[in-house]
Amino acid sequence: MRQLKVAVIGCGNVAPVHLAAATTNPSAQLIAVCDTKEERAKKASQKYGAPYYTDYNEVLALKPDLIHVCTPHHRHAEITIAAANKGIHTLTEKPMAVTLHDADRMIQAARDQNVTLGVIFQNRYNLSSLAVKEAVTSGALGKVLGGRLFVTWLRDDEYYSKSDWKGTWDMEGGGVLIDQAIHTMDLMQWIMGPIDSLEGSIRNRTHDIIHVEDVAEATVFFKNGAIGSLYACNFYSYDADVFLEVHGENGVARLEKDKAVIRIKGLPEKVVYAEGDREVIGKSYWGVSHKIQIDEFYADVLANRPVKIDGVVGRKALEFVRAIYYSGTHDGELVQFPFAEPKGFTPPSLTRR
Ligand SMILES: NC(=O)c1ccc[n+]([C@@H]2O[C@H](COP(=O)([O-])OP(=O)(O)OC[C@H]3O[C@@H](n4cnc5c(N)ncnc54)[C@H](O)[C@@H]3O)[C@@H](O)[C@H]2O)c1
DSSP, rough: OEEEEEEOOOOSHHHHHHHHHHHOOOEEEEEEEOOOEEEHHHHHHHTTTTEEESSSHHHHHOOOEEEOOOOSSGGGHHHHHHHTTTEEEEESSSSSOOOOHHHHHHHHHHHHOOOOOOOOGGGGGGGHHHHHHHHHTSTTTTSSSEEEEEEEEEEEEHHHHHHSTHHHHHHHHOOOIIIIOOOOHHHHHHHOHHHEEEEEEOOSSSSSSSOOSSSEEEEEEESSSSSEEEEEEEEEOOOOOEEEEEEETTTEEEEETTTEEEEEEOOOOOOOOSTTOOOOOOOOGGGGOHHHHHHHHHHHHHOOOOOSSSSHHHHHHHHHHHHHHHHHHTTOOOESOOOOOOOTOOOOOOOOO
């Protein structure tokens, strides 16, 4: 069996789920780990048994078949494009980039070099998410009328003080939307269908040490006529269960954290859990499906097949986020999709108010 030579760039919080998948999949051989912080790279090297590097260019020079990008958001584009230019496939963590311009450069580089670009949105693989999607696409829910999304978590000043890149426009690319809510926003637009337009607002209500949004609201108009409501904040008193509900003419399909509840007129209520009997790797609030997406990515690359969540698909969630940033800093202006993000658009610094 042909084995993919893989490397993991960035050995912080999320890296263990990638490293665990890379070292347990028989189709992959981990040939390098890399972090600019040497002690992190060294620790990962000792635990997962691959040499370590502190410069990703040295890793690319080893000619891996594929790299996992687990770095801060502003590095995703640079590393992915450098890899593509050397003929190396990339699986990058969400969000694929900080701006749509960078996302487009990544997509173009992968196309030009004929390599695969995948973006992690592991929650699409949860059995609960799939059940809600199926309730819509099968027609069981009937015409989709509306939807609502709530992500109300807690990321306080202490959380931000521990990171050298979070809570910034240039490195994280924002706050609660681009980091925490993006997963559920991805599910909302995947399940409810393409977005036609939206109006949004963003504020920093509680944080002194960051100048990005800690709360966002939006009214989302879908092409199928449904209207969605979004509320996300990271100053709630705890990490409340993520909530996404789709309302159709025949009933409702709802995700509550890792459980789907589907109620359709005339049918018994259906409950589906995210993991089924799958093995859980990584923190539970990240979901259970990283390994499933990574295994599928390896299999698709080996078979030279398109991947489900490629750059174009991964870009949609970023477009959703960036459109709210634009509307939220332009008096709630209605933003039409596709969102023609002005080149160089960066929201202004948001002080607490
Ligand atoms: N899918 C999920 O559920 C999930 C969960 C957590 C984090 N993430 C994503 O994973 C990515 C990393 O997040 P994290 O929480 O692990 O961050 P982190 O800060 O804990 O780790 C990032 C690591 O990258 C290293 N790094 C920075 N620049 C580098 C470079 N040029 N080359 C090599 N290493 C470099 C840093 O030193 C750090 O150790 C982000 O995109 C984040 O949004 C996804």
